[in-house]
Amino acid sequence: xxxxxxxxxxxxxxxxxxxxxxxxxxxxxxxxxxxxxxxxxxxxxxxxxxxxxxxxxxxxxxxxxxxxxxxxxxxxxxxxxxxxxxxxxxxxxxxxxxxxxxxxxxxxxxxxxxxxxxxxxxxxxxxxxxxxxxxxxxxxxxxxxxxxxxxxxxxxxxxxxxxxxxxxxxxxxxxxxxxxxxxxxxxxxxxxxxxxxxxxxxxxxxxxxxxxxxxxxxxxxxxxxxxxxxxxxxxxxxxxxxxxxxxxxxxxxxxxxxxxxxxxxxxxxxxxxxxxxxxxxxxxxxxxxxxxxxxxxxxxxxxxxxxxxxxxxxxxxxxxxxxxxxxxxxxxxxxxxxxxxxxxxxxxxxxxxxxxxxxxxxxxxxxxxxxxxxxxxxxxxxxxxxxxxxxxxxxxxxxxxxxxxxxxxxxxxxxxxxxxxxxxxxxxxxxxxxxxxxxxxxxxxxxxxxxxxxxxxxxxxxxxxxxxxxxxxxxxxxxxxxxxxxxxxxxxxxxxxxxxxxxxxxxxxxxxxxxxxxxxxxxxxxxxxxxxxxxxxxxxxxxxxxxxxxxxxxxxxxxxxxxxxxxxxxxxxxxxxxxxxxxxxxxxxxxxxxxxxxxxxxxxxxxxxxxxxxxxxxxxxxxxxxxxxxx
Amino acid sequence: xxxxxxxxxxxxxxxxxxxxxxxxxxxxxxxxxxxxxxxxxxxxxxxxxxxxxxxxxxxxxxxxxxxxxxxxxxxxxxxxxxxxxxxxxxxxxxxxxxxxxx
Numbered sequence: 001x002x003x004x005x006x007x008x009x010x011x012x013x014x015x016x017x018x019x020x021x022x023x024x025x026x027x028x029x030x031x032x033x034x035x036x037x038x039x040x041x042x043x044x045x046x047x048x049x050x051x052x053x054x055x056x057x058x059x060x061x062x063x064x065x066x067x068x069x070x071x072x073x074x075x076x077x078x079x080x081x082x083x084x085x086x087x088x089x090x091x092x093x094x095x096x097x098x099x100x101x102x103x104x105x106x107x108x109x110x111x112x113x114x115x116x117x118x119x120x121x122x123x124x125x126x127x128x129x130x131x132x133x134x135x136x137x138x139x140x141x142x143x144x145x146x147x148x149x150x151x152x153x154x155x156x157x158x159x160x161x162x163x164x165x166x167x168x169x170x171x172x173x174x175x176x177x178x179x180x181x182x183x184x185x186x187x188x189x190x191x192x193x194x195x196x197x198x199x200x201x202x203x204x205x206x207x208x209x210x211x212x213x214x215x216x217x218x219x220x221x222x223x224x225x226x227x228x229x230x231x232x233x234x235x236x237x238x239x240x241x242x243x244x245x246x247x248x249x250x251x252x253x254x255x256x257x258x259x260x261x262x263x264x265x266x267x268x269x270x271x272x273x274x275x276x277x278x279x280x281x282x283x284x285x286x287x288x289x290x291x292x293x294x295x296x297x298x299x300x301x302x303x304x305x306x307x308x309x310x311x312x313x314x315x316x317x318x319x320x321x322x323x324x325x326x327x328x329x330x331x332x333x334x335x336x337x338x339x340x341x342x343x344x345x346x347x348x349x350x351x352x353x354x355x356x357x358x359x360x361x362x363x364x365x366x367x368x369x370x371x372x373x374x375x376x377x378x379x380x381x382x383x384x385x386x387x388x389x390x391x392x393x394x395x396x397x398x399x400x401x402x403x404x405x406x407x408x409x410x411x412x413x414x415x416x417x418x419x420x421x422x423x424x425x426x427x428x429x430x431x432x433x434x435x436x437x438x439x440x441x442x443x444x445x446x447x448x449x450x451x452x453x454x455x456x457x458x459x460x461x462x463x464x465x466x467x468x469x470x471x472x473x474x475x476x477x478x479x480x481x482x483x484x485x486x487x488x489x490x491x492x493x494x495x496x497x498x499x500x501x502x503x504x505x506x507x508x509x510x511x512x513x514x515x516x517x518x519x520x521x522x523x524x525x526x527x528x529x530x531x532x533x534x535x536x537x538x539x540x541x542x543x544x545x546x547x548x549x550x551x552x553x554x555x556x557x558x559x560x561x562x563x564x565x566x567x568x569x570x571x572x573x574x575x576x577x578x579x580x581x582x583x584x585x586x587x588x589x590x591x592x593x594x595x596x597x598x599x600x601x602x603x604x605x606x607x608x609x610x611x612x613x614x615x616x617x618x619x620x621x622x623x624x625x626x627x628x629x630x631x
Numbered sequence: 632x633x634x635x636x637x638x639x640x641x642x643x644x645x646x647x648x649x650x651x652x653x654x655x656x657x658x659x660x661x662x663x664x665x666x667x668x669x670x671x672x673x674x675x676x677x678x679x680x681x682x683x684x685x686x687x688x689x690x691x692x693x694x695x696x697x698x699x700x701x702x703x704x705x706x707x708x709x710x711x712x713x714x715x716x717x718x719x720x721x722x723x724x725x726x727x728x729x730x731x732x733x
Contacts, residue, residue: 604732606664606725611656 016057016064017073017090020100021143023054024136031129040124044115047128051111051135055104058097065097070492072145079148086206091145094489098343099142099275102350106267107135109471113358114259116467117365127167127257134160138268142275147196147206150276154192154240157269158185164260165253174255181249188239188246192276195232198225199283212282221286230283230290234297237273241327244301248556250324251308254316258361261316266323266357267350274330274346278339281494285337295335295417299428302328304554306435310442311550313373315360318443321553322397323353325432329413332425338416338497340490345409351483352396352406355475359389362463362472363447368456373446375454382460385472387448392476394444396483398437398521401514405483411513412499418509419499430516437520438527445528640681647674661716661723665709672702 027050031043038046065071074089092100111131118124137156144150166178200206202225203214219226237243242250253265264270277284277294284291302325309321326349333342363379363386364371380387396406410433417426452458463469477483499506539547549555601612647670654667676698683691713723720727 602732604729606728607656607659614652614656 016060017071017092017143018075019057020054020061020104021136021139023050023057024132024139026050027132028129028136031125031132034125036125038125040119043125043128044118047132048108048111048115050132051104051108054135054139055108058100058104061092062097062101065092065094065489070094083204084200084206086146086148088149089145090143091209092143093493094491095275095278095343095493096142098347098488098490100139102347103135103138103142103268106350106354106475107138107263109474110259110263110267110354110358112467113262113361113471114257116463116465117259117361118257121257123167127164130160130163130167131260131263134164134264134269138272141272145208147199147208147211150208150279151192151196154236154272155189157264157272158182158189158240161185161253161264161269164264165256167256167260171255177249177252177255181253184246184249185239188236188273191232191234191239192236195229195236198229198232202229208279211280215282215286219286222288223286226283227287227289230280230287231293233276233280233283234290234294237276237331238297239273240276241270241273241331242301242324243273243297243327243331244304245556247301247305247324248553248560251317251320251553254314254320258316258357258364261320262354262357262361265320266353270323270327271330271346271350274327274334274342277331277334278343278494281339284334285495291335291337293335295332295422295425298328298331298333298335299425299432300328301325302332302432303428303435306432306439307550308553309439310435311547313551315363315371315373315376315443315447316357318373318439319353319356319360322356322436322439325436326353326397329410329429329432332429333413333416333497336417336420336422336425336498337495338413338420338499339494340488341409341412341416341497343488343490343494345413347486347488348396348405348409348479348483351475352393352404352479355389355472355479356393356397358471358475359386359393362386362389362468363460366460366463368459370454370456373443376447376452376457377450378448378452379457379460380448382462383448385463385469389472389476390444390448392479394440396479398440399433399513399517400521401517403481405479405481407514407517408481408484411510414513415506415509416497416499418505419497419502430513433513433516434520434523437517438524441521441524442528445524449529637681637685640685641678644674644678644681647671647677659724659726661713661725664725665706665713668705668709669702672698672705 027046030046031038034043070091070093072089072091074087077085077087079086111128114127114131118127121127134157137153137160139153141150141153141157144153162178162182165181166175168174196206199211203211203218205211205214215226239246250265250270254261256265284294305321305324305328309318309325312318312321326345330342330345330349333339333345360371363376363383366383366386367376367379370376392404396404398404399407399410401407410429414426414429414433417429452460478486552558651667651669651671651674654670655664658664658667676695679691679694679698681691683689683694716725716728717723
């Protein structure tokens with residue numbers, strides 16, 4: 001297979017492949033070395049054009065891919081230590097092409113939208129530098145043909161995420177949010193690194209294709225070592241993809257600018273965990289327990305985040321929890337062995353979640369940085385384009401049957417769960433679908449309907465211009481059934497899911513899923529649109545308790561604070577004055593005391609010195625006399 | 632000279648040396664300190680003479696010449712210091728000049 005690809009790639013314009021990450025890198029370097037000399041327009045142009053050209057390159061690659069299939073390209077050897085020679089080598093197959101399309105395509109529209117969103121902000125050059133660096137790292141992550149290069153991209157996107165969450169650095173809370181994201185994802189990264197070490201010590205290579213080839217020869221299915229390796233990889237994926245229990249950073253990550261939330265914390269970086277598991281599917285196939293746990297974690301996360309999203313008032317936090325929930329669906333699909341379905345949902349989710357975030361960004365800017373639903377409302381007449389974006393994106397999120405992209409991918413996930421005979425996961429998915437419809441309706445009605453509840457909402461300014469309109473229109477188009485027509489070419493890369501062979505009962509499940517989504521929407525309209533008085537239940541009694549619990553996302557932050565952060569700080573405080581330091585401090589004090597005593601003898605008086613000398617001489621003579629007498 | 636035993640001469644030298652040492656240690660006035668030093672040097676010279684005579688050796692005499700030279704040099708330096716002390720402090724009290732303390 002590989003050799004086949006190599007021979008074909010000679011005929012291919014392989015020189016195009018490095019451009020996908022070199023263009024964002026060049027953009028980063030130009031912006032980084034301009035030292036703030038570029039104007040707003042020039043910064044935005046450089047930042048957007050580099051990603052646009054990368055997207056065009058990707059389109060050319062996709063055309064070449066359709067004709068010639070996968071290709072592989074080794075640029076140079078990165079490190080050479082004995083047999084260990086990981087290269088800067090790229091592999092383009094159906095999976096990485098799909099990811100590449102999402103990163104550069106959706107990324108380009110988000111960069112374009114940011115040119116409108118960031119008007120009048122300080123440090124636009126810094127913003128576009130980090131954004132281009134992010135795209136560069138993310139492209140390396142998906143194109144790397146060995147785990148080391150993947151890890152380089154993995155850490156690079158983590159860094160950019162940290163930098164961009166803390167973009168508005170004048171508020172310390174934003175800095176802490178970035179700090180939290182960095183630390184928590186680092187926990188996952190340690191697991192990933194350990195998994196890489198384990199695979200390398202056992203298989204002697206970090207090349208992904210070789211690992212997938214060697215693993216079935218080295219291990220039986222269910223072997224403890226391979227289970228451990230799979231669990232370690234899963235740990236890395238959980239940290240990056242904000243799955244239970246490493247999910248708490250994502251909601252706080254909304255402190256960054258909204259285009260950042262759209263690109264990094266919805267469309268691309270947080271789905272890197274899904275990509276990792278799909279990429280290493282050969283390991284997970286050998287580890288049924290780890291695979292099952294993946295599905296369970298996905299199901300738990302989608303339910304937890306679904307409830308939490310119901311009780312948020314900040315529109316970006318609603319979207320953050322819905323992102324966690326949707327990635328939970330992807331993990332669920334991975335858990336039942338339907339890797340291609342997970343990647344399909346990843347793609348449609350990137351479209352509609354980017355659309356939702358950009359629409360939310362349009363609302364936030366139009367309403368003078370107001371993003372609390374309790375102070376918005378009644379905007380649909382003034383902001384028709386963001387409203388349409390929310391409607392289309394929300395329909396895809398809630399999986400409105402037939403016309404939305406989300407329906408096709410989510411329905412496929414539920415079908416795969418049923419075909420894999422995982423009833424528990426299926427029920428979790430259906431309950432999650434109901435929750436999704438509810439919080440989506442609550443979000444749209446709370447933001448766009450009813451009466452405007454603040455001056456900021458009453459004096460909303462309609463967004464204008466190409467940079468504002470084009471991304472919303474294109475992403476809205478992709479969020480409908482048009483997006484679902486794009487079939488990722490995954491058949492060669494990933495094994496078929498359990499539901500690909502048979503279709504017995506598929507249509508009845510489709511009906512059930514459609515009924516759940518529609519029922520949820522009807523319930524949402526009734527609850528949040530028509531019977532608003534009913535919501536006062538959330539203000540008192542058990543309703544208020546539930547609201548409080550869900551508003552704080554089941555209190556995970558509090559639990560971690562008390563079980564990890566506070567004990568850690570206590571330990572640090574205790575160790576600050578430790579025993580051994582005290583010992584050395586005592587020694588220092590003794591020396592100082594002796595010094596003080598000796599310096600006293602330097603009185604400056606000649607008579608004193610004479611007396612001391614005479615006494616010393618007398619002492620020496622006396623002792624000499626005694627010694628002589630002794631012998 | 633033969634009538635005086637060597638021990639007597641040495642005891643006299645030791646007593647003179649002890650007196651000089653006492654003066655050196657306990658006198659504050661610099662003139663007395665210098666005089667005590669002279670007494671000590673002469674006590675040492677006396678011990679050389681007594682020992683040289685007792686053992687019928689010429690080196691004792693030679694050493695005394697050396698001691699006299701030394702004493703002269705010491706006296707000149709000492710008196711120069713004394714004049715400087717008086718210039719600076721208008722007193723001959725040695726304890727006043729104690730600024731070089733640790």
